[in-house]
Amino acid sequence: MEKHYYPTIGLEIHAELKTNSKMFCGCKNDPNEKNPNVNICPVCMAHPGTIPVPNKSAMEQVVRVGLAIGGTIANFTEFDRKNYFYPDIPKGYQISQYKYPIVSGGSLAGMTVTRIHLEEDTATSKHDRGDFSLVDFNRAGVPLMELVTDAHTFDSVDEAAKTGAQFGKEYQLLLQYLGASEANMEKGEFRVEANISLSPDREKLATKVEVKNLNSFRSAERAIRYELDRMLELYEVGRESEIVQETRGWDDVKQSTFSQRAKESAQEYRYFPDPDITKFMLSEMFDADALKKALPELPAAKRARYKSEYGIKDEDIETYINDHDLALWFEDVAGILKDAEKIKTASNYITSDFVGIKKSDPEATLPSEGNFSELVMLVVDGKISSRAAKDILAMIVKEDSSPNALAEKHGLLQKNDEGALKEIAQKIIDANEQVVASYKGGKENALMSLVGQMMKETKGSANPALATKILKEILS
Numbered sequence: 001m002e003k004h005y006y007p008t009i010g011l012e013i014h015a016e017l018k019t020n021s022k023m024f025c026g027c028k029n030d031p032n033e034k035n036p037n038v039n040i041c042p043v044c045m046a047h048p049g050t051i052p053v054p055n056k057s058a059m060e061q062v063v064r065v066g067l068a069i070g071g072t073i074a075n076f077t078e079f080d081r082k083n084y085f086y087p088d089i090p091k092g093y094q095i096s097q098y099k100y101p102i103v104s105g106g107s108l109a110g111m112t113v114t115r116i117h118l119e120e121d122t123a124t125s126k127h128d129r130g131d132f133s134l135v136d137f138n139r140a141g142v143p144l145m146e147l148v149t150d151a152h153t154f155d156s157v158d159e160a161a162k163t164g165a166q167f168g169k170e171y172q173l174l175l176q177y178l179g180a181s182e183a184n185m186e187k188g189e190f191r192v193e194a195n196i197s198l199s200p201d202r203e204k205l206a207t208k209v210e211v212k213n214l215n216s217f218r219s220a221e222r223a224i225r226y227e228l229d230r231m232l233e234l235y236e237v238g239r240e241s242e243i244v245q246e247t248r249g250w251d252d253v254k255q256s257t258f259s260q261r262a263k264e265s266a267q268e269y270r271y272f273p274d275p276d277i278t279k280f281m282l283s284e285m286f287d288a289d290a291l292k293k294a295l296p297e298l299p300a301a302k303r304a305r306y307k308s309e310y311g312i313k314d315e316d317i318e319t320y321i322n323d324h325d326l327a328l329w330f331e332d333v334a335g336i337l338k339d340a341e342k343i344k345t346a347s348n349y350i351t352s353d354f355v356g357i358k359k360s361d362p363e364a365t366l367p368s369e370g371n372f373s374e375l376v377m378l379v380v381d382g383k384i385s386s387r388a389a390k391d392i393l394a395m396i397v398k399e400d401s402s403p404n405a406l407a408e409k410h411g412l413l414q415k416n417d418e419g420a421l422k423e424i425a426q427k428i429i430d431a432n433e434q435v436v437a438s439y440k441g442g443k444e445n446a447l448m449s450l451v452g453q454m455m456k457e458t459k460g461s462a463n464p465a466l467a468t469k470i471l472k473e474i475l476s
Helices: 056-068 157-178 217-236 288-293 299-310 314-321 324-337 340-360 369-380 386-396 403-409 418-430 433-440 445-457 464-475
Strands: 006-016 080-083 093-096 111-120 124-126 134-136 143-149 190-199 209-214 246-251 256-262
Touching (some): 006 157, 056 143, 157 190, 157 217, 190 217, 209 217, 217 246, 217 256, 314 324, 324 369, 340 369, 340 386, 386 403, 418 445, 433 445, 433 464, 445 464
Antiparallel strands (some): 006 190, 080 093, 190 209, 246 256
16 A cells, blocks of 8 residues: 655745834845945944844834734734854844744634744845855845744645745735835845655654745745655655755755755754843734724735626736736726626736737836726727727727727728628628538538638628628528
């Protein structure tokens, strides 16, 4: 009997918060700064005698995130010193939180959250000089929020890998909706790490490894999948003792993990409360009820509203969830059209045709809501074909103008004159005896060949439905 193995994953996600200044000093928090060591001061450079002063705005952002996921906001919190010695830590320790995180519990995208705490980011090491490295301290001291999920056990590698990546995406969206973080992975503002283990016993956790360097959700999914497959292979050949607790990196080029170092324990960091920073009673600092009421509409609520109000496809909804400006514009269009079927038609053109145009031409812009709605009405009323609608859309994203006027100017209005279309249909029938014979012999597809020729003859201006109806009547 084939043995089954159960994968378990937990995530640790670091997000740089969107604040004007750093976590414990007044230096500018600017992720776009190109020049090294510009946004620094004696505090974030750890000069002797300097005292850190916590950023209240950063603490409020963590509280808001906690409220958004249904977590418990701590009444008491404090900052701790996490001791380790790397060149990118000027103090020889990182100010973080250990025993008293700001947020405990909560859930998102089917995974339970253990905690969310606040700390300072490290400096950035540069290894592009060949035989030596340099350190840029612009990032040192930037407010960094760390979320840790519970360890979740899954029935399959596929389920574990996909769930991990989906959680990361949903959390990134949440932070962007809240305005807490830009969460740009390419800039290092949002960093995912995965704790991974594989066990033959669903009720018992096995040795775990932590995988770092996951700079995209695609990488996260692939790294989780790769690491679980690596562990499974070791189990199957009786070498499970080679699965050791360690930190591994992800190589995006080789599409594989590699060992970096033995995993540190909390004891090795020698946490203790920072004596330079006061303790905090969060209930005295923030009105949690007021903050919760002031939260914007979040992705999960927006999905539900779009489904109930507009009845559009799930993939269309995700397009709007991921593009705030496009979503606002779509809602304005829906407000003009009102009718459910018209709104669905509009959404189809937005999420397929407009998005496609935008990908190939970044200069394309959204037309006015009124002109786009006019285009949708021309389609719904059968005045232009779908092909003509696509052509007109390509025009109005370049220069916003009336679709009706453009249809008249370019001869794109559909011909609905039955008399004229009957003459064209008869001409097509007379010229295609074999196709007609095939249709009369039971081949329904032959009719579409005749319709296509009618469309060609009229340069696309014939109403396809009417053309089909006329051909059937003549051939019956």
